[in-house]
Amino acid sequence: MTKSPSGPEDDLDGAQPIPPWLKWAPRLALALLVGAGLFTFQLAGGASYLREDPSACMNCHIMRDQYAAWQKGPHAAVATCNGCHTGDGFVAHYATKAVNGFAHSFAFTTGRFREPLQIHDFNRRIAEANCRRCHAALADVVDGFAAHGEAGACLRCHADVGH
Amino acid sequence: DIERKRSEGRQTSVALARLEGDLDDPAVWGRAYPLEYQGYLGTVDHERTRFGGSDALPRTPTEADPRTSVAASKLEADPRLIRMWAGYGFAIDHREERGHAYMLDDQTFTGRQQKPQPGACLQCHASIVSANRALGGDDADEAAGAARLAAMSFAEARTHVDHAIGCIDCHDPETLRLRVTRPAFIEGLARLEAARGRPDYDVNTMASRGEMRSFVCAQCHSEYHFEAAGPDGSASRLVHPWDGGLRADEMLAQYDAKGFRDWVHAATGAPMLKAQHPEFELWSEGIHARAGVACVDCHMPYQRVGGTKITDHHVRSPLLDTGRACQVCHPIDAAEIVARAEAIQARTIAMQDTAMNRLMDLIDDIARATRADGGETERVIAARRAQRRASFLIDFVASENSAGFHAPQEAARVLVVALDEIIAGTRVLGSAPGASTSTRITTSNAPQ
Amino acid sequence: DIERKRSEGRQTSVALARLEGDLDDPAVWGRAYPLEYQGYLGTVDHERTRFGGSDALPRTPTEADPRTSVAASKLEADPRLIRMWAGYGFAIDHREERGHAYMLDDQTFTGRQQKPQPGACLQCHASIVSANRALGGDDADEAAGAARLAAMSFAEARTHVDHAIGCIDCHDPETLRLRVTRPAFIEGLARLEAARGRPDYDVNTMASRGEMRSFVCAQCHSEYHFEAAGPDGSASRLVHPWDGGLRADEMLAQYDAKGFRDWVHAATGAPMLKAQHPEFELWSEGIHARAGVACVDCHMPYQRVGGTKITDHHVRSPLLDTGRACQVCHPIDAAEIVARAEAIQARTIAMQDTAMNRLMDLIDDIARATRADGGETERVIAARRAQRRASFLIDFVASENSAGFHAPQEAARVLVVALDEIIAGTRVLGSAPGASTSTRITTSNAPQ
Ligand SMILES: [Ca+2]
Numbered sequence A: 001m002t003k004s005p006s007g008p009e010d011d012l013d014g015a016q017p018i019p020p021w022l023k024w025a026p027r028l029a030l031a032l033l034v035g036a037g038l039f040t041f042q043l044a045g046g047a048s049y050l051r052e053d054p055s056a057c058m059n060c061h062i063m064r065d066q067y068a069a070w071q072k073g074p075h076a077a078v079a080t081c082n083g084c085h086t087g088d089g090f091v092a093h094y095a096t097k098a099v100n101g102f103a104h105s106f107a108f109t110t111g112r113f114r115e116p117l118q119i120h121d122f123n124r125r126i127a128e129a130n131c132r133r134c135h136a137a138l139a140d141v142v143d144g145f146a147a148h149g150e151a152g153a154c155l156r157c158h159a160d161v162g163h
Numbered sequence B, C: 001d002i003e004r005k006r007s008e009g010r011q012t013s014v015a016l017a018r019l020e021g022d023l024d025d026p027a028v029w030g031r032a033y034p035l036e037y038q039g040y041l042g043t044v045d046h047e048r049t050r051f052g053g054s055d056a057l058p059r060t061p062t063e064a065d066p067r068t069s070v071a072a073s074k075l076e077a078d079p080r081l082i083r084m085w086a087g088y089g090f091a092i093d094h095r096e097e098r099g100h101a102y103m104l105d106d107q108t109f110t111g112r113q114q115k116p117q118p119g120a121c122l123q124c125h126a127s128i129v130s131a132n133r134a135l136g137g138d139d140a141d142e143a144a145g146a147a148r149l150a151a152m153s154f155a156e157a158r159t160h161v162d163h164a165i166g167c168i169d170c171h172d173p174e175t176l177r178l179r180v181t182r183p184a185f186i187e188g189l190a191r192l193e194a195a196r197g198r199p200d201y202d203v204n205t206m207a208s209r210g211e212m213r214s215f216v217c218a219q220c221h222s223e224y225h226f227e228a229a230g231p232d233g234s235a236s237r238l239v240h241p242w243d244g245g246l247r248a249d250e251m252l253a254q255y256d257a258k259g260f261r262d263w264v265h266a267a268t269g270a271p272m273l274k275a276q277h278p279e280f281e282l283w284s285e286g287i288h289a290r291a292g293v294a295c296v297d298c299h300m301p302y303q304r305v306g307g308t309k310i311t312d313h314h315v316r317s318p319l320l321d322t323g324r325a326c327q328v329c330h331p332i333d334a335a336e337i338v339a340r341a342e343a344i345q346a347r348t349i350a351m352q353d354t355a356m357n358r359l360m361d362l363i364d365d366i367a368r369a370t371r372a373d374g375g376e377t378e379r380v381i382a383a384r385r386a387q388r389r390a391s392f393l394i395d396f397v398a399s400e401n402s403a404g405f406h407a408p409q410e411a412a413r414v415l416v417v418a419l420d421e422i423i424a425g426t427r428v429l430g431s432a433p434g435a436s437t438s439t440r441i442t443t444s445n446a447p448q
């Protein structure tokens, strides 16, 4: 009856809303902070962020817990961080990286983020889409014959798979 | 639209054969969907858990009752139930529930058939979609068909159905989508939603997929009663008492407001109510429902078969399969998962036991006071009302089939309200006959 | 996953300065560990939640009571408490609890000091390690020191302490490791473990780190009573009643077995018991304890300051900081987390309210019966025993400070047992004076 507010029934095929911070971050802070952001981006090994190497994410100690847990799971053999956390396809892939690369550097630099880290809707949808990419056959069954074309959110049951 | 095309594509990729023939027969569906069918057939199995599951005692079939096994008797396990329900069919025969495969036979041959039962019973014990449609006139109106079945005796209605629950009861044969098919449920939910400020609610078009994963079960696993209907009042219309909400005391308030009673208690003359399998209502108040966890998530979890995964159609106790049913969300040891559930259940059973004992005392006290007063004095009438209310609330917990697991704190709250009623009844009896009392109980509104 | 999240942040802080000087003074520790010290100072703050948190009413300081604020009165909020505790200090003054910074003042100036209070009170309201050691003779035996404080009046003992709880009460100054320091707790836990088949239990060497993260709190946030001690019986030894287990009814059984009573009820003459802040006992029965979630996980969650994680030493309601306190394990919306907790609390409060009302009725009924019988008849004595037991059990829930959150179903179960007692008392009174009754209540063993 009541839906979990974290949105197990997220309509994956609906329009993807712009993550809230995107609305203010560029306008308010871009001019002032892009410099600082880039600085951190560089410090944090900006170049490796563009590669598939999970250690790119590890440049921030904040990501340490996820890294440690990811290494122990079965996905470590088949999916890097970006395997789940960046969009599929060349453009989507680098677009996600650009957005998240900026967002994370920005957040890290300014300290403007809440802990514990919680995945944003924007990135949850990306992760979910990636499950479906690799597990297409299963996804078919899970989504199968759903009323109103509503997909079954993988993450409702499998939030822990990555790490 | 694209989404529809995609899911149609999926459907053909999954079905191994076209669905054609007698759609009331699950075996026909089984040719297209053998994995789901095989799971479905598993509901004949018997396996116990500490507080639930399914078991069967072998019995010698007779002509009157050809069953070769029956579930354990709840009345033998707890004879207090016989006194609780004195004068009602349930005091004759009431057993543990078991797999879906048995639903039609267990109903047809229950000892309760010694008393006349209405045709409406079959809505929850048979594959009834086709019967409702067939009797529903030219436009196959299922509600109208159900009303016609409700005007028949059980024996007559029984000739209109053949199967226990089948695929067609939960699935639209065209799209295979979940749908609810019981007119009483569709109406009951619409009344509930209307009371919540959502008029014209149509569950089949307005519920989300996640909600449907509980509603298909809620059609049957919920509290009901029969209202007199039809021109001569002889039909038994199946109604869920949800206008005022789903909580036990909300349903009770509605029964009180209507002055409804199921039967008159044989030992005390109280106007009684029977609660039946309120799994849906109790679950609704629990943390799992709140977190969006549906009946199907636990009772029909996904199952890996070869390279793919399917919904396990062997509906049963999740404690027989915690790996799939619980551990995806609770990644802890299986033994610990079961122990947590059992600890909750054991606490519920202990509380229920206390409440049952006190209810027995109240029944004794009322019977004694009636004898002492030589009839229906004011205090006797007031105490009967307490009995009626306490009995329904305790029954709500006792007849709910998860031993409180579906919402532990809510089950306990219902028992606290029940004990409050018992205290009120006890105090009113403690006073001398006819003396005025300061308790909350009044005889006004008390159905007789 | 939860296991991982629980153990995160295990790194130890590096001291910024050597720990030297008066170790009773937290400011001294603060030079070495400024972040923890700053959090600790936060316990002067006041912020309400729906059912808890901390609030303060401004007051004009007087010579007798120099406090500039006091917490809200529980007696004003619920005057039934005054009748529940009639004849006992708590009926004079009892307030909401607030931050640790106030513990010593709130005790020193409570209205309950109108009745003589023992020195043992200070074990839980002051930084007492040094006093226990100083009075403990040559080998600084803390238990011996506590016994000497227990032989003093409150006023005399008060001169031996200066601070509310300080760093030294929870930390070993050498290693900074957690340690428990209250002799009564060390003994109480040893008796509990002995009863569980583990003799010679020494908490400081045998408990795991995870356990210590609850035990440091359990020293004070737990049920206690004073036993007469010392050669002339005038000393008040602080004792936790845990020999028979931690559940409310297990503690009650132990009090009954000992024939212990805290006071005699002013309206009924019943031999009464008072329950106080059984957070530790209730938490022990809950799902969080079972899952290994410690007090500190919720009330002192990890906090990132710069590049390191520290333990937030601003001990307070976790609902003021669900991000750190809850969302680590429950990655859902903050508003929903609070709503879930409040739904649990609201249900507890509703049940408690019912039980309180029925307890008031029982007190009235006993008082009336005593007048009617002209004294202590058998039924009056039996009903007093029911009052004693029910009152303790309801008090267990009402005095527990989480409004049932720490173990919702267990809190409800305790209320069910309480209502069972009330029914027994009501029934025994319903019978004519002197008449024999069939209830479970007997006068044997009932402490007078
Ligand atoms: Ca019913």
Ligand SMILES: [Ca+2]
Residues within 6 Å of the ligand: C223, C224, C225, C273, C274, C275, C276
């Ligand atoms: Ca006490």
